Amino acid sequence: MGEYTHSVSLEQQKQQLLAELRFLIAQESDRQANSAHQLADRLAEIPRDKLDLTAVRNVENLAYSTDKVSDLTDLLKKLIGRDSRGERWAQGGVGQALLGKLEGLREPANKIANRLEKHEDAYDDDLPRRIHLRLCREYLRHLTAHFEFLRYEKEVSQ
Numbered sequence: 001m002g003e004y005t006h007s008v009s010l011e012q013q014k015q016q017l018l019a020e021l022r023f024l025i026a027q028e029s030d031r032q033a034n035s036a037h038q039l040a041d042r043l044a045e046i047p048r049d050k051l052d053l054t055a056v057r058n059v060e061n062l063a064y065s066t067d068k069v070s071d072l073t074d075l076l077k078k079l080i081g082r083d084s085r086g087e088r089w090a091q092g093g094v095g096q097a098l099l100g101k102l103e104g105l106r107e108p109a110n111k112i113a114n115r116l117e118k119h120e121d122a123y124d125d126d127l128p129r130r131i132h133l134r135l136c137r138e139y140l141r142h143l144t145a146h147f148e149f150l151r152y153e154k155e156v157s158q
Contacts, residue, residue, distance in 0.1 A: 010121050017119040024112045025131065029138035031108075035101065036142035042094045043143070044150035050087045055079075056147050059098075060140040069133050072102055072140075098143070105135040 043056060059079075063072055079088070080095040089095030109132035117123055 013119050013122040017116055017122040020119075021112070021116060021131070024115060025134055025138065028108050028112065028135060029142070032105070032135070032139050033142045036139050037146045039094065039098055039101065040143045040146035040150060042092060042097070043147050044154070046088060046091050046094070048151070050091075051089070053148055053151060055088070056144050060137075060144045063133070063137045063140045067133070069102065069106075069129070069136055072136055073099055076102070101139065102136050105139060106132050109135050 043051060059072065059075060062075055066072065076089070076095055076099045080090045080099070083090035083095070086092075106128075110128050112131050113128040116127065
C-alpha cells in the first residue's frame with residue numbers, strides 16, 4: 001500500500017509540474033510575442049518572390065517535427081549561407097536576428113527550468129532542453145502568424 005501512495009504522490013507532482021510548466025511557457029511566450037512580430041515585420045519587407053510564406057512555414061514546421069533546437073539553428077544557418085546575394089534570409093541580417101533570438105531563448109528556458117526544480121521527483125535533467133524547444137516553437141508560431149497576416153494585408157491593399 002505504501003508503494004501505491006508514493007506513485008500517486010509522484011503522479012500528483014508530475015501534474016503540478018506540467019501545470020506550472022504550461023503557465024510559465026505561456027507567460028514567456030506572451031513576453032516574446034512583440035519581438036516575434038517585429039521580426040515578422042522585417043521578413044515581410046522582403047519581396048514575395050524572394051521569401052514567401054512557404055519558406056517561413058518550413059522553419060515553423062521543422063520546429064514541430066524535431067526534438068532538437070540545433071536542427072532549427074542548422075537550417076537557418078544553411079538558409080542564410082545559401083543566400084549569397086542577401087535577398088532572402090540574409091537580407092538586412094534578418095536570418096541572423098532570428099537565429100540569435102532562438103538561441104537566446106535558452107536563457108528564459110533555463111530560468112523556467114530552475115523554477116520547476118522544486119518538483120524534485122518529477123523533474124528530469126532534459127527539461128531545460130525541452131522547454132527551450134517549446135519556447136522556440138512558440139516564437140516561430142507568433143512570427144509565422146504575423147508574417148502571414150502582413151502578407152495578407154499587403155495583398156488586400158494593392
